[in-house]
Amino acid sequence: xxxxxxxxxxxxxxxxxxxxCKCFFGYPITPQTxxxxxxxxxxxxxxxxxxxxxxxxxxxxxxxxCASSGIRCMTSSSSPGISLKGEGVSYxxxxxxxxxxVNVMRGGPGLGGIQPSQSDYWQATRAxxxxxxxxxxxxxxxxxxxxxxxxxxxxxxxxxxxxxxxLADGLLGQMMEPVxxxxxxxxxxxxxxKPWATNGHGNKRPHNIINSLYLQADELEQYNVERFKRYEKxxxxxxxxxSYLCDDAEIVVAAYGxxxxxxxxxxxxxxxxxxxxGLARPITLYPYPEKELKAACKTAKKVLVTEMSMGQMVDxxxxxxxxxxPVEFFGRTGGVVPKPSEILAKIKTMKGAE
Amino acid sequence: xxxxxxxxxxxxxxxxxxxNIAVNLALDCAGKGEPVxxxxxxxxxxxxxxxxxxxxxxxxxxxxxxxxxxxxNLDIPSLCIDMEALLDxxxxxxxxxxxxxxxxxxxxxxxxxxxxxxxxxxxxxxYRYLTHTPEEAxxxxxxxxxxxxxxxxxxVNCSNLGESTTVEDVESSRDYAEQCxxxxxxxxxxxxxxxxxxxxxxxxxxxxVRPFWEEK
Numbered sequence: 001x002x003x004x005x006x007x008x009x010x011x012x013x014x015x016x017x018x019x020x021c022k023c024f025f026g027y028p029i030t031p032q033t034x035x036x037x038x039x040x041x042x043x044x045x046x047x048x049x050x051x052x053x054x055x056x057x058x059x060x061x062x063x064x065x066c067a068s069s070g071i072r073c074m075t076s077s078s079s080p081g082i083s084l085k086g087e088g089v090s091y092x093x094x095x096x097x098x099x100x101x102v103n104v105m106r107g108g109p110g111l112g113g114i115q116p117s118q119s120d121y122w123q124a125t126r127a128x129x130x131x132x133x134x135x136x137x138x139x140x141x142x143x144x145x146x147x148x149x150x151x152x153x154x155x156x157x158x159x160x161x162x163x164x165x166x167l168a169d170g171l172l173g174q175m176m177e178p179v180x181x182x183x184x185x186x187x188x189x190x191x192x193x194k195p196w197a198t199n200g201h202g203n204k205r206p207h208n209i210i211n212s213l214y215l216q217a218d219e220l221e222q223y224n225v226e227r228f229k230r231y232e233k234x235x236x237x238x239x240x241x242x243s244y245l246c247d248d249a250e251i252v253v254a255a256y257g258x259x260x261x262x263x264x265x266x267x268x269x270x271x272x273x274x275x276x277x278g279l280a281r282p283i284t285l286y287p288y289p290e291k292e293l294k295a296a297c298k299t300a301k302k303v304l305v306t307e308m309s310m311g312q313m314v315d316x317x318x319x320x321x322x323x324x325x326p327v328e329f330f331g332r333t334g335g336v337v338p339k340p341s342e343i344l345a346k347i348k349t350m351k352g353a354e
Numbered sequence: 355x356x357x358x359x360x361x362x363x364x365x366x367x368x369x370x371x372x373x374n375i376a377v378n379l380a381l382d383c384a385g386k387g388e389p390v391x392x393x394x395x396x397x398x399x400x401x402x403x404x405x406x407x408x409x410x411x412x413x414x415x416x417x418x419x420x421x422x423x424x425x426x427n428l429d430i431p432s433l434c435i436d437m438e439a440l441l442d443x444x445x446x447x448x449x450x451x452x453x454x455x456x457x458x459x460x461x462x463x464x465x466x467x468x469x470x471x472x473x474x475x476x477x478x479x480x481y482r483y484l485t486h487t488p489e490e491a492x493x494x495x496x497x498x499x500x501x502x503x504x505x506x507x508x509x510v511n512c513s514n515l516g517e518s519t520t521v522e523d524v525e526s527s528r529d530y531a532e533q534c535x536x537x538x539x540x541x542x543x544x545x546x547x548x549x550x551x552x553x554x555x556x557x558x559x560x561x562x563v564r565p566f567w568e569e570k
Contacts, residue, residue, distance in 0.1 A: 005481040005515050007369055014483060031401065034368070037455075041484065115401075171566050174401040176369045178481070178515045261567045339569055 020189025070191025090129025115335025
């Protein structure tokens with residue numbers, strides 16, 4: 001297995017190319033610009049398209065058009081830029097199209113800052129755009145996972161005909177780790193197997209229409225109901241969670257993405273000091289791994305949610321546990337990265353308060 | 355091992371190991387009692403950069419000069435460095451941003467640096483995807499030279515896979531470094547390897563750029 005040393009952002013881009021992504025539409029913003037820069041260098045060499053659009057809004061609408069033709073395509077941005085893409089994502093979801101969107105989160109709200117954060121959890125899982133829809137959300141936690149879940153995001157977006165989001169943050173985007181690519185060669189991807197694609201009917205079939213406008217209320221309702229039936233399948237088939245030292249854990253720390261790496265260090269230190277701590281790391285944020293989290297908290301007396309936000313995942317943890325366990329929160333926000341020692345101190349306080 | 359000019363410019367691909375090489379070279383100079391200044395010329399990278407080492411440098415009697423707004427939330431690549439004064443008083447080690455886009459910032463100092471004696475080292479890492487072949491590495495070097503107006507004088511072989519680098523990983527990169535050097539028409543200045551690997555005939559470096567979950 002050939003290992004390469006890559007930045008998280010580069011691994012995402014290379015994995016997308018190998019997964020058969022043929023078109024990338026982007027607009028630069030820190031801390032995800034390496035994705036664009038990498039695509040600009042690599043796409044022309046592999047017969048793909050790199051296009052720097054005039055804005056984030058333009059880029060997501062190019063994805064809308066490209067996805068309509070059945071070609072694998074994507075866009076990427078960071079927090080403020082993702083807000084701009086919201087309208088386009090909603091159109092893509094409303095037209096039942098597969099596409100991949102990457103958010104390398106930075107501090108917000110507003111223009112915020114350029115340091116890492118996880119403060120777009122609500123946006124990613126609840127309302128990436130207007131209307132009745134959901135999108136798949138993968139939250140990788142290492143450079144290797146940035147690569148692995150990029151390919152998976154394309155596959156699942158195609159399978160369920162819905163947008164998939166990779167929710168990363170500045171730390172994951174910028175850090176470097178060795179990575180091995182599962183796809184050795186660039187996967188072939190075309191519109192075969194996508195009978196809905198607007199790629200030319202060649203006088204052999206009726207023409208396809210890609211649309212999200214339905215002026216008859218009952219017709220629109222019917223589409224929404226059908227879409228949510230599909231989401232039920234997604235909820236059955238996709239949830240993923242990694243649990244670490246949870247089998248006998250009294251205090252389970254729930255954290256995702258880069259913060260799970262920090263929480264892991266804190267959990268290991270707590271174990272070294274005789275506290276039975278464990279880590280439950282949701283990998284899919286939508287669908288939320290409810291059953292898996294509940295199983296990880298089997299022996300837990302308390303749960304600590306830790307994030308680089310003001311506590312946006314707390315409600316999902318409480319819902320998954322049906323509010324049967326006390327759930328506390330520790331987080332830093334605005335671009336400040338929590339220290340493992342701070343998480344450990346919180347674990348100790350919770351242990352002491354028993 | 356080193357007989358470099360008054361200014362030592364460290365360039366290379368993103369993540370080749372430039373910053374860590376710059377920090378190690380500076381510590382060596384300072385250890386010999388030589389007045390040394392590290393100039394962070396990186397106007398590209400938002401995180402993991404020389405400017406992170408402010409306190410560390412102070413402890414080791416190394417002067418640091420960084421972009422005005424480095425490591426702040428202000429995304430403005432403003433440089434106000436009195437290079438001439440620095441060259442008068444210090445051995446100057448310049449840590450340049452990745453690729454040709456980072457090297458662009460170097461151009462304004464090219465004539466001055468050349469007139470005072472300058473070595474530009476090109477750091478290569480065989481395990482970086484886009485510079486995996488000597489041809490790709492030299493293609494990027496030429497872009498950097500064009501952007502900066504300076505010519506590289508030596509290759510630094512810093513081939514590594516981060517924490518998991520083995521002696522074998524380093525040894526099997528030597529041929530790659532020689533091929534890069536031949537293709538670029540300049541010598542391999544040295545091969546750098548983590549001190550604890552004890553690679554013979556290599557410049558031993560400490561890894562100062564640490565994973566974010568390790569507390570300082």
